[in-house]
Amino acid sequence: MVLLLVALAALAAGVTPLLVCGVATAAVMVVGVLVHRQTNAWLWLLVAAVMATWGVGRLAQAHDVVVAQQVCDALCLVMAGVLVVVVMRWVARARRRPDLFDTVTVLVVVVLAVVQVAQLLGEERPVAALASVQVVITAFLGRLALSRRRLQPAWVTLLLGAVLMSTGGLAEPLAAGAGDLPALALGAGSLLFAVAALLPSSRSALVAEALVERAAGSKVVLAALPLVLAPAGLWAVDRQLGTGALPEALHIAVGTLSAATAVLRAFAATRRLEHQAEHDPLTDLRNRRGLARVHDQAEHPWALLLVDLDDFKDVNDSYGHDAGDQLLLVVRARLLEAVADDGVVARFGGDEFAVLVHPGREVAVAERVVAAMRASVVVDGAGGVSVRCTASVGVTPPVPGLGLSELLTRADVALYAAKGDGRDRARVYAPEQREAVVERLTLTSQVRQLLGGRSPAVGRLEMHYQPLVELRTGEVVGAEALVRWRHPEQGLLAPDAFLGHVATTGLDAELDAAVLAEVLEQMGRWRDQRRRVLPVSVNLTRSSLLDPALADRVADGLARAGVPGRQLRVEITEHEPLPDDDGLAATLQRLRGLGVEVHLDDYGTGYTSLDYLERFPVTLLKVDRSVVQALPGRSQVVAGLAALSRTMRLDVLAEGVETPEQRARLVELGVRYGQGWLFSRPLAAADYAAGVLGDPPPVPPVPPVPAPRLPLAAAPAGPATGRPDGDRTRAGMI
Numbered sequence: 001m002v003l004l005l006v007a008l009a010a011l012a013a014g015v016t017p018l019l020v021c022g023v024a025t026a027a028v029m030v031v032g033v034l035v036h037r038q039t040n041a042w043l044w045l046l047v048a049a050v051m052a053t054w055g056v057g058r059l060a061q062a063h064d065v066v067v068a069q070q071v072c073d074a075l076c077l078v079m080a081g082v083l084v085v086v087v088m089r090w091v092a093r094a095r096r097r098p099d100l101f102d103t104v105t106v107l108v109v110v111v112l113a114v115v116q117v118a119q120l121l122g123e124e125r126p127v128a129a130l131a132s133v134q135v136v137i138t139a140f141l142g143r144l145a146l147s148r149r150r151l152q153p154a155w156v157t158l159l160l161g162a163v164l165m166s167t168g169g170l171a172e173p174l175a176a177g178a179g180d181l182p183a184l185a186l187g188a189g190s191l192l193f194a195v196a197a198l199l200p201s202s203r204s205a206l207v208a209e210a211l212v213e214r215a216a217g218s219k220v221v222l223a224a225l226p227l228v229l230a231p232a233g234l235w236a237v238d239r240q241l242g243t244g245a246l247p248e249a250l251h252i253a254v255g256t257l258s259a260a261t262a263v264l265r266a267f268a269a270t271r272r273l274e275h276q277a278e279h280d281p282l283t284d285l286r287n288r289r290g291l292a293r294v295h296d297q298a299e300h301p302w303a304l305l306l307v308d309l310d311d312f313k314d315v316n317d318s319y320g321h322d323a324g325d326q327l328l329l330v331v332r333a334r335l336l337e338a339v340a341d342d343g344v345v346a347r348f349g350g351d352e353f354a355v356l357v358h359p360g361r362e363v364a365v366a367e368r369v370v371a372a373m374r375a376s377v378v379v380d381g382a383g384g385v386s387v388r389c390t391a392s393v394g395v396t397p398p399v400p401g402l403g404l405s406e407l408l409t410r411a412d413v414a415l416y417a418a419k420g421d422g423r424d425r426a427r428v429y430a431p432e433q434r435e436a437v438v439e440r441l442t443l444t445s446q447v448r449q450l451l452g453g454r455s456p457a458v459g460r461l462e463m464h465y466q467p468l469v470e471l472r473t474g475e476v477v478g479a480e481a482l483v484r485w486r487h488p489e490q491g492l493l494a495p496d497a498f499l500g501h502v503a504t505t506g507l508d509a510e511l512d513a514a515v516l517a518e519v520l521e522q523m524g525r526w527r528d529q530r531r532r533v534l535p536v537s538v539n540l541t542r543s544s545l546l547d548p549a550l551a552d553r554v555a556d557g558l559a560r561a562g563v564p565g566r567q568l569r570v571e572i573t574e575h576e577p578l579p580d581d582d583g584l585a586a587t588l589q590r591l592r593g594l595g596v597e598v599h600l601d602d603y604g605t606g607y608t609s610l611d612y613l614e615r616f617p618v619t620l621l622k623v624d625r626s627v628v629q630a631l632p633g634r635s636q637v638v639a640g641l642a643a644l645s646r647t648m649r650l651d652v653l654a655e656g657v658e659t660p661e662q663r664a665r666l667v668e669l670g671v672r673y674g675q676g677w678l679f680s681r682p683l684a685a686a687d688y689a690a691g692v693l694g695d696p697p698p699v700p701p702v703p704p705v706p707a708p709r710l711p712l713a714a715a716p717a718g719p720a721t722g723r724p725d726g727d728r729t730r731a732g733m734i
Helices: 002-013 017-036 041-062 066-094 100-122 126-147 153-174 181-198 200-204 217-222 225-240 248-278 288-297 312-319 321-342 362-373 404-420 433-452 499-504 508-528 550-561 582-593 610-615 625-629 635-647 660-668 685-693 725-733
Strands: 303-309 343-349 352-357 377-379 385-387 391-396 426-428 460-470 476-487 491-493 536-540 568-573 597-603 618-623 651-654
Touching: 017 041, 017 181, 017 200, 041 066, 041 181, 066 126, 126 153, 126 225, 153 181, 153 200, 181 200, 248 288, 288 343, 288 352, 288 404, 303 362, 303 404, 312 321, 321 343, 321 352, 321 362, 321 377, 352 362, 362 391, 362 426, 391 404, 404 426, 404 433, 433 460, 433 499, 433 508, 460 508, 460 685, 476 508, 476 685, 499 508, 508 536, 508 550, 508 568, 508 685, 550 568, 550 582, 582 597, 618 635, 625 635, 625 660, 635 651
Parallel strands: 391 426, 476 536, 536 568, 568 597, 597 618, 618 651
Antiparallel strands: 303 352, 303 391, 343 352, 377 385, 460 476, 476 491
């Protein structure tokens, strides 16, 4: 508004208004740079220099100083060219891959403009040459405005100002009867430049990152229109000013070529959009929609494999999503190699893949897929750690007339069967598997309700305690807490009936939390009953151990129950690989700081590693029952473990001790503690308390009240207290 008023005042005083607009805009832009300290401030100062030079050129034009006007216009073009080159480099950097059709269109327009300008300058027609350049600048500005999205307000204001100034400059020589409209357009454009410099968003407007987000595909195609129309604009300049710089046929040919290039670009953009709609962005495999197209267009029925990675969630949770993405790319390569020419591979999302297989090849392909996934993968995103991620596969044989949806349903049923049979295998669909799936889904629902405590109809969790004893003396030194499910219809369910299902459905961390809370509450009740309380061991799964809040939850549980940390043990199992992770080691160290001991369960099987003993604050090794059951055949293994424990100052406990001979041999080999049915089966809490912890000590009798020295009748009468006799008696007893 200030600039507009200044221009009006200048017009009234006889001063060239456009001179005032240019110089004042330059001054305001310098002020904007000083106030906002923009990134790439030199570009804003270059725009200010362009405006000041342009204003001086308008003054020279008003006083017919042709040479000065041409010099100013030339300087403006050079500086504007620098700005265009910088912006075009930013746009090119924002592209993920070169756009061949767009490049061809730009080159065609630029070459035509350069040839026409060269011809016009050779004929000493600088006004026509300048108009030709304005055509190309206007086309590029329109292209930029339509091809980007989410531009900052300062960018939008700059573009509008540039379009107005370019259009006004073009209208001056072409529209002789336009009156003051070109001047108004030029003045309004300069005003918008000044406004853009004062906007807060100008701080980060002129940066490459501001041009990263491209418009939607249809709008990008529309953005080619200004460049297609540029040859027509150059022809209009040529004809309107009567220069005849270039043959008319050349303009027609170039316009046709530009239009054809734009059409090809639109076709390529459409094909790219269609590809994106039917392909997964990470792996570039077909998605569900793309697989459906292949299925529907086939002349023969397809078999279908549904592939699910067994331990992918653990990789994601342990090493992050970048490592998970890298693993998925390795899985993609292995699937393509295993399937080869026998089918079509697709990814449905997450860790789920599907494969359409030619009839008769489904079982062989499924076996190749399972075998291919067993090899370990070195994940760079996890610091070069080697991870193993097997796959379960559900197979649906081909059925004529069966749609993809029903094929997927059947494959999903078979996949459930493969998971239920232990994972890392393939299973072919059979109708009777549906009943098993229904049972598993019902079990999942019941387990969720059980852990949430929302429905007594599904029963309750019940903790049993198996004593841990010193092998030489038979003295009970603690217990391991083992979970049971008291089911309203099926009675007491052993862990094997539901723990595997809990693990495959991702509910293991919730079960750990419920077990830990119940054990600590029970230990607190025993303390309240004044029973002796022996240490209790609780098993924790990988999911719980990787939870950074584990130590805090254990500390809170101990505090609520009033149980010292030294009376709690946590057991980590060897059957699940634990990452070389500083966070996990820190969590276990915090537990040790609370007094909680860490035991390594099932030692001698699974992922046996001395690295666990070095990284984690382990205090006891539990020899797996399979090793104990093999005695005396594996005596050397047990002796070695006992020697290792003495060297590292660890205790050793043998699981699954069932015979006196096993007990005697373990004592000979140097094993101190044992656990098994030879000593006791797992006991309900009440039975464990009565049989192991013993009855609480009797409550000491209330000491008798001493007889008063004076008979009550002889007691001196005092003032009334207002209490009933009973209250006085109780007061005397206290």
